[in-house]
Amino acid sequence: MAILAAAQAVPVAASWGFARFVNVSDEHGATPLHLAARQGHPACVRLLLDKGAIVSAPTAAYGFPGSTALHLAARAGNLDCIRELLAWGADRLQRDSVGRIAYAVALKRGHAACAALLNPSAAEPMVWPSPLKFIGELKADAKALLEAALMEANRGRERKILKGTRYCPPSPAHSAAAAEVDLCSICFEQACNIQVQDCGHQMCAACTLALCCHSKPNPTTLLMQPPACPFCRTTISRLVVASKAAAEPERQASPSLSRRRSRRSREGMQQQLQGALVGCGRSCC
Ligand SMILES: [Zn+2]
Ligand SMILES: [Zn+2]
Secondary structure, three states, X not given: OHHHHHHXXXXXXXXXXXXXXXXXXXXXXXXXXXXXXXXXXXHHHHHHHHOOOOOOOOOOOOOOOOOOHHHHHHHHOOHHHHHHHHHOOOOOOOOOOOOOOHHHHHHHOOOHHHHHHHOOOOOOOOOOOHHHHHOOEEOHHXXXXXXXXXXXXXXXXXXXXXXXXXXXXXXXXXXXXXXXXXXXXXXXXXXXXXXXXXXXXEEOHHHHHHHHHHOOOOOOOOOOOOOEOOOOOOEOOEEEEOOOOOOOHHHHOOHHHHHHHHHHHXXXXXXXXXXXXXXXXXXXX
């Protein structure tokens, strides 16, 4: 972290470009991401990806020629690194120089749980949605909540993939059930913990992710558009951690009318977002 912060400060960033610095490779074609994945440092993997490391970069001679970070994590059996890489959109079908996908590497090395997640026919993990990269001011605390929701969604998928094996991750304690919290009015399952700062509307982190996965590039310009608030269609430019005291704009109208209206729009939104959750995978993100 200190090295990256120093590199972001003037001289290196100005002369090299920061992205080039993050993706610098040694004489064997190994980048910092390759090393972190092979050595089993998931926090480093996440930090590097967050700072612009190229997830699909292949090595030259390092490891096995043409290996990606995913191949190297598979080879070493680093399950947490594999989770991080997949959540960033690492391609399970990318091949090394002899045509092996990471799944084949994990199988050969006897890493059964890694192989199960890397199996191209297993459920695709949820990927950190690219529109979130376009939201200028995603505060660190809101980002942490969204990341936690994404990893939790993936753990749910993992439980299905690894069901009945000794690698099955434990079930989570349900966060929203016991405590007195405002339930998300889209899914009615999770606590409302993310707020669109511009309009004050709130939803849970999982629904926010689904919403961002659902957002598609503009068909004519192919540019990613920031997602819109599902309640009022305001473009989301800032996401923050929900504050309890936030005013609910709908309550300003006649209470009975607004309640009816919100229930109807809520049903539509639920369908839309559940569709997004089911359909969410690399192809749409
Ligand atoms: Zn929700
Ligand atoms: Zn709104």
